[in-house]
Amino acid sequence: DAGVIQSPRHEVTEMGQEVTLRCKLISGHNSLFWYRQTMMRGLELLIYFNNNVPIDDSGMPEDRFSAKMPNASFSTLKIQPSEPRDSAVYFCATLGPGGRDTQYFGPGTRLTVL
Amino acid sequence: AQSVTQLDSQVPVFEEAPVELRCNYSSSVSVYLFWYVQYPNQGLQLLLKYLSGSTLVKGINGFEAEFNKSQTSFHLRKPSVHISDTAEYFCAVSPGTASKLTFGTGTRLQVTL
Numbered sequence: 009d010a011g012v013i014q015s016p017r018h019e020v021t022e023m024g025q026e027v028t029l030r031c032k033l034i035s036g037h038n039s040l041f042w043y044r045q046t047m048m049r050g051l052e053l054l055i056y057f058n059n060n061v062p063i064d065d066s067g068m069p070e071d072r073f074s075a076k077m078p079n080a081s082f083s084t085l086k087i088q089p090s091e092p093r094d095s096a097v098y099f100c101a102t103l104g105p106g107g108r109d110t111q112y113f114g115p116g117t118r119l120t121v122l
Numbered sequence: 123a124q125s126v127t128q129l130d131s132q133v134p135v136f137e138e139a140p141v142e143l144r145c146n147y148s149s150s151v152s153v154y155l156f157w158y159v160q161y162p163n164q165g166l167q168l169l170l171k172y173l174s175g176s177t178l179v180k181g182i183n184g185f186e187a188e189f190n191k192s193q194t195s196f197h198l199r200k201p202s203v204h205i206s207d208t209a210e211y212f213c214a215v216s217p218g219t220a221s222k223l224t225f226g227t228g229t230r231l232q233v234t235l
């Protein structure tokens with residue numbers, strides 16, 4: 009499997025604060041996906057990067073959300089200001105090292121906004 | 123556009139019994155199909171995938187799935203489940219490239235003694 013590391017694993021913050029989620033790719037292609045998982049909406053693709061360039065950001069909820077991929081193995085997802093409805097598990101994924109036919113997921117960051 | 127339907131939100135089953143988790147998809151193009159498993163407080167782990175070739179696909183942990191193009195289905199099966207199979211299972215489809223995965227809503231498999 010492609011190695012995907014996410015930090016922090018858990019984040020609790022107060023409404024209005026800035027939150028930054030991180031994703032590091034240990035192996036795999038330089039494609040990176042950010043997903044959000046909630047009970048109400050299931051798994052949603054937020055943004056997809058290829059070669060550090062955002063290819064599809066149509067899933068980004070609103071201007072409070074921004075994502076960057078400054079190099080081939082690292083990305084950040086920032087929420088500013090955060091709101092309680094942003095509480096969710098955020099996953100990072102990449103395409104497998106054996107080809108571009110499969111996505112492999114990180115362990116996720118559980119975000120709670122009070 | 124593509125979509126995935128997992129009709130069963132929860133499937134309770136006794137240990138050592140067989141199980142089938144249903145998945146139907148719609149797509150106007152050829153597809154790749156996937157099953158992922160999510161254990162509590164963990165990320166999604168690939169169980170198996172269909173890209174082409176044999177319609178019966180075997181995955182990890184004794185699971186298998188069969189691609190049925192005429193019925194647009196990709197049901198997941200296991201002949202004898204274990205307590206440790208308790209998890210959420212997601213079916214997903216992509217249009218020939220994994221860069222555009224569409225997930226189903228998930229099926230919660232609850233295995234009891």
